[in-house]
Amino acid sequence: MRPKDEDKVGRIYRAAMMVINREGFQGCSMTKIATEADLSPATIYLYFENKEDMIDKLFIHLKSKMGNSYFHPDTELSPSKGTFRTLWLNHYQYITDNPEEYYFLENFSNCPLIEHIDKVNKPDYCPAFEDLCDRSKAVKLIQPLHNDIIYSLLFAPVSHMVKKFTSTGSSLSTNDLIRIFDASWNAISQ
Secondary structure: OOOOHHHHHHHHHHHHHHHHHHHHHHHHOHHHHHHHHOOHHHHHHHHOHHHHHHHHHHHHHHHHHHHHHHOOOOOOOOOOHHHHHHHHHHHHHHHHOOOHHHHHHHHHHOOOHHHHHHHHHHHOOHHHHHHHHHHHHHOOOEOOOHHHHHHHHHHHHHHHHHHHHHHOOOOOHHHHHHHHHHHHHHEOOO
């Protein structure tokens, strides 16, 4: 098998995301994705076994990209409210800077396709977040809840508000952001 051309993989991912966001998972086909990527359908099959394989890998790629955007590689993540605020602001920045990616991730996360990812791959999209949560629970900074619940309580409120404000063509004010973070922090802190 020849080495993957990362530029082509990126083009395929972008095209798949655009087609899926526009037409839904059922409405997308390899032919539509190839047309959007300006490639032949046969080229896509050099990189992915089938549509499901491509969509699964796209989700894992984008979820990892989002998780990695929360952290700077050389930053020490000490359990503190300030650290969680920084992660929260980085999440907010990611979803406002990458609305198409975030829209795809939200759609995938809320459809039956996610069950396949969770059962087969069980990827750890953001091990640094998992570690921070575990250390923060150990020092009793945050509630002793499953990390998925911590993640939801921390990030879901701002994600929802960004979607709501974006759909109306407005944006969140600094005061809105402060209040949303404080409410999220109150939900997870001890």
